[in-house]
Structures are given as structure tokens and as C-alpha cells.
Amino acid sequence: MEIIAWHDGKVRLLDQTRLPEEEVHIEIADVDGLAAAICEMRIRGAPALGVAAAYGLALAAAASSAAARDDLLAHLSRAAGTLAATRPTAVNLPWALRRVLAAAETAPNVEAARHAVLAEARDIHQESLEADRRLSELGAELMPEAGAVLTHCNTGALATAGYGTALGVLRAAHGRGKKIRVYATETRPLLQGARLTAWELLREGIPATLIVDGAAGSLLRRGLVACVIVGADRIAANGDVANKVGTYGLAVLAHENGVPFYVAAPSTTVDLSLADGDDIPIEERAAGEVTSFAGRRIAPEGVEVANPAFDVTPHRYVTAIITERGIAREPYTESLAAFARAAEVSR
Numbered sequence: 529m530e531i532i533a534w535h536d537g538k539v540r541l542l543d544q545t546r547l548p549e550e551e552v553h554i555e556i557a558d559v560d561g562l563a564a565a566i567c568e569m570r571i572r573g574a575p576a577l578g579v580a581a582a583y584g585l586a587l588a589a590a591a592s593s594a595a596a597r598d599d600l601l602a603h604l605s606r607a608a609g610t611l612a613a614t615r616p617t618a619v620n621l622p623w624a625l626r627r628v629l630a631a632a633e634t635a636p637n638v639e640a641a642r643h644a645v646l647a648e649a650r651d652i653h654q655e656s657l658e659a660d661r662r663l664s665e666l667g668a669e670l671m672p673e674a675g676a677v678l679t680h681c682n683t684g685a686l687a688t689a690g691y692g693t694a695l696g697v698l699r700a701a702h703g704r705g706k707k708i709r710v711y712a713t714e715t716r717p718l719l720q721g722a723r724l725t726a727w728e729l730l731r732e733g734i735p736a737t738l739i740v741d742g743a744a745g746s747l748l749r750r751g752l753v754a755c756v757i758v759g760a761d762r763i764a765a766n767g768d769v770a771n772k773v774g775t776y777g778l779a780v781l782a783h784e785n786g787v788p789f790y791v792a793a794p795s796t797t798v799d800l801s802l803a804d805g806d807d808i809p810i811e812e813r814a815a816g817e818v819t820s821f822a823g824r825r826i827a828p829e830g831v832e833v834a835n836p837a838f839d840v841t842p843h844r845y846v847t848a849i850i851t852e853r854g855i856a857r858e859p860y861t862e863s864l865a866a867f868a869r870a871a872e873v874s875r
Contacts (some may be wrong), residue, residue, distance in 0.1 A: 531573060531689045532579055533794045537590055539583045539665040544686055544869040548727040553682035559588050559607045566614040570719065572794035573687020574797055575656050578620030580689075582649035583630045584611045589778065597638045599743045604632055604645070616809040617770055617838045619762040619799045624652055657690035659794040662852035667697030667757070667792050670848065675754035678744060681715045681772035682724040683792065690818070694730060694757045697850065702734045709735040711753065715772060717835065742839040744778055756782045756808055760793040762851075767843030769858025770803025773836050779845035791841075792850040795871065798864055805840035813837050860866040 530553070532541045538555040539562055546552045547842050548825050554570065556562045562584045565571055589606035594600040606626040615621060631648035635641035661862060671677060677698060681687075684695035692699055701708055708727055715721035722738055729736035739747070756778055762770040769775070769791050782789040802808060815833035827833075849864070851857040853871060857865035 529685050531576060531685055532849050534583055534586065534646070539580070539587060540556060541580075542572050542686070543710050544572060544724060545570050548723055549688075557587065558591060559584050559610055562587060563610050563614050563751045564606055564610070567605070572720075573682065573689075574618035574620045574759070575660070575688040575690070575794055576686070577615055577618050578624035578700075579653045579656055579795060579810075581611045581621045581648075582628050585625065586633075586649045587630070588648040589642045592642075592805040594638060595640055597635065600641050601632060601637050605627060608741045616812060617761045617811045618797075620794075623650075623796050627652065635695075653689060656688060656794065659796075659848045660688050660691035660693060660854035661700075661712045663693065663792055663850050664700040665697035665796060666692060666852070666855055667694075667790065667850040668700035668704055668706070670699035670755070670788075670790060670850070671697065671706055671708060671757075671770065672754040676709045676711055676747075676752055678711040678713070678747065678756045678778070679725065680713045680721065680744075680775055680778055681754075682720040682728070684725065684728040686724050686728060686780050687759065688794075692728075693759045693794065694790075695725065695759075697757060697790075697792050698734060699732055700731075702732065703821070711735065711739055711744075711747060712735050713739055713741045713744055713774070715774065717821075720772070723765050736863065738806045745781045748781050748787055751785075753782075753787055755790060755847075757790040757792060759772040760791050760797050761838055762802075762808050763791070763793060763798045763803040763849065763864070764808060765798075765800045765803045765861055765864060767846055767849060767856070767858070767864065769843070769846060769849075770805060770808045770810070770838050771841065776839040776841045776845075779841040779854070783845050788847040789845055790850060791846055795851045795853050795867060798868070800865065800868055806841065808838075808840055810839070811837040
């Protein structure tokens with residue numbers, strides 16, 4: 529699947545709001561259009577947002593008429609501010625913006641800076657795909673030889689612009705011949721599990737069962753789930769994990785029932801600048817996502833709505849964190865930091 533691509537000076541996206549009914553690609557020519565697409569969830573998932581943000585700065589560089597390097601850098605900085613404001617929880621987005629801006633700043637002149645921006649965006653895209661595949665192969669070792677795995681939200685190619693994180697692990701395990709079945713939660717209110725994860729699992733030929741969010745505890749209590757695996761939008765230095773709202777509840781239920789709870793995410797999702805999950809910003813989305821369904825209002829007028837898009841799972845409920853650099857376990861303050869140090873040495 530081509531989730532996102534740079535095509536003739538534009539960003540080409542698979543519009544995820546149209547799935548599963550139809551596969552429609554859209555082309556975006558400017559930063560404001562891309563920012564709107566991100567806010568509207570036409571592209572989503574922390575790793576995919578990093579790739580999209582990088583290509584967004586390539587759009588800004590191509591559109592700028594700046595003749596001087598410093599003028600272009602100022603233009604790129606403003607564009608980065610627009611993109612950074614779209615989704616505050618996913619750390620991959622600001623990480624990619626900082627990396628592309630740094631590449632532009634090292635260029636000696638304006639044309640070299642334009643070239644550097646697009647080259648860096650393409651590198652980020654390719655590295656994302658490679659990281660997905662590495663972490664998926666590592667995570668496949670943790671999956672049961674046979675049995676059911678529960679997952680939440682969507683963490684496949686759609687969310688990563690590549691291969692997938694948690695869903696990538698399941699793809700890799702299935703590819704090895706492991707006899708796994710996937711329970712996918714519907715993931716209210718935008719139904720990423722029902723619309724997107726179920727669609728990807730069917731395409732991959734992986735046996736899948738869709739459940740309502742509230743059914744997960746019953747399955748875990750009845751011993752029908754061998755492990756739970758989810759993705760992440762930001763991971764603090766101590767291993768606290770921000771992910772789609774509802775993840776915390778699943779982690780507590782898994783712990784209560786003695787079921788392993790795994791998190792799969794690229795190392796770019798780890799934010800060592802935050803000591804713990806209390807400092808992770810949580811995006812609050814529009815009330816209409818909760819009060820309406822398929823364009824029809826389902827809640828009474830005037831009801832107050834809380835719609836946090838994410839929650840934070842304390843590290844004590846996380847069995848292991850799967851990254852392309854290795855599998856981290858408690859104490860996460862040591863294991864995650866060790867991965868970061870090793871990456872610095874390799875550079």
C-alpha cells in the first residue's frame with residue numbers, strides 16, 4: 529500500500545477517512561492543506577505523522593520564493609510551527625520537523641537547502657519503513673506459536689507509512705507460520721480498529737475478530753487472549769506510554785488477568801526529555817466525534833463531552849517495549865537510555 533509519497537512536487541496520501549468503503553488518494557500542494565489533512569485524520573498514526581511532517585517542509589521549501597538562505601529558513605520555521613500545532617501528543621511529528629530543519633540549516637545556500645529538505649524527508653520515510661520491519665521481526669519472537677492476540681486502534685501500514693508497528697509484529701508472526709488470531713477492538717469514537725485494522729488484517733489474510741471496546745475485559749478474564757500488543761504515540765523515559773485512549777484500561781485488565789502487555793513503536797517515539805507520562809500532552813478532540821456517528825447525532829443537545837484522544841499507561845503495566853533497536857524491559861529508565869546511547873555511538 530502506498531500510504532504517503534512525494535509525487536511531482538506534491539504530497540500524495542491515501543485518505544484514511546474514506547476507508548474501508550473506498551480507496552482514494554488525494555494530492556496536497558501546500559502546508560495548510562497538509563495541516564488540515566492531519567487534523568482531519570486523513571493521515572494518522574505517530575510514525576506516519578513524522579513522515580507527513582517531513583514532506584510538509586518539502587512542500588514549504590518548494591513553494592517559497594526566497595532568494596536567500598536565511599529567508600528560506602525563516603519560512604520553513606513558520607511552516608514547522610503550523611504543522612507542529614496539529615497533533616500535540618505524537619512526538620514523531622516534532623522530531624521529524626527538527627531533523628528536517630537541521631538539515632536545511634547545514635546547507636550553504638538556498639538551493640542546497642531546498643534539496644536538503646526533500647532529501648531528508650525521503651530519508652525519514654525510508655528509515656521509518658526499515659525500522660518497522662526490524663521491530664516487527666523482533667516482536668514476532670514474543671508472539672505465541674498459536675493463540676489469540678488482542679490489539680487496539682490501528683498500528684499497521686496505515687499508521688506508519690511503511691509496514692506497521694504492533695500490527696507489523698502480527699504480520700511478521702503470521703508470515704513465519706505462527707497460528708495467531710487477532711481480536712481487534714473497534715476503537716471508539718472514530719473506529720480506527722473497525723475501519724482500518726480489520727481492513728488491513730483481511731488484506732493480509734490474518735484471521736481476525738472485531739469486538740466492541742467493552743468486550744476486551746471479558747475475553748481476557750475467560751483466558752481467550754495470549755497477549756495484548758499496542759502501538760504508542762509517545763513513550764517517556766521511565767516507560768510510561770501514551771497511546772489511543774482506552775489503552776490504559778486494557779493494560780490494567782491484562783495485568784489483572786496475568787496476560788503479557790506489549791508496546792511496539794520505533795525509537796523515534798521514545799521521548800527521553802520527559803521523565804514520566806505526567807508531562808505528555810494529551811490532545812482533546814472535537815465533541816462532535818462523540819455526539820455523532822456517521823453524520824447522525826446520537827447524543828442529546830447540550831450534553832457536555834470529554835474527548836481525550838489518548839491516555840497514559842504507567843510503565844508497571846508494560847511487559848516489554850519493542851523497538852527496532854531491541855526489546856526494552858524494566859527498568860525502562862536504563863534500557864531505553866541504553867538504546868539511545870548505542871544509537872549515538874553508531875552514528
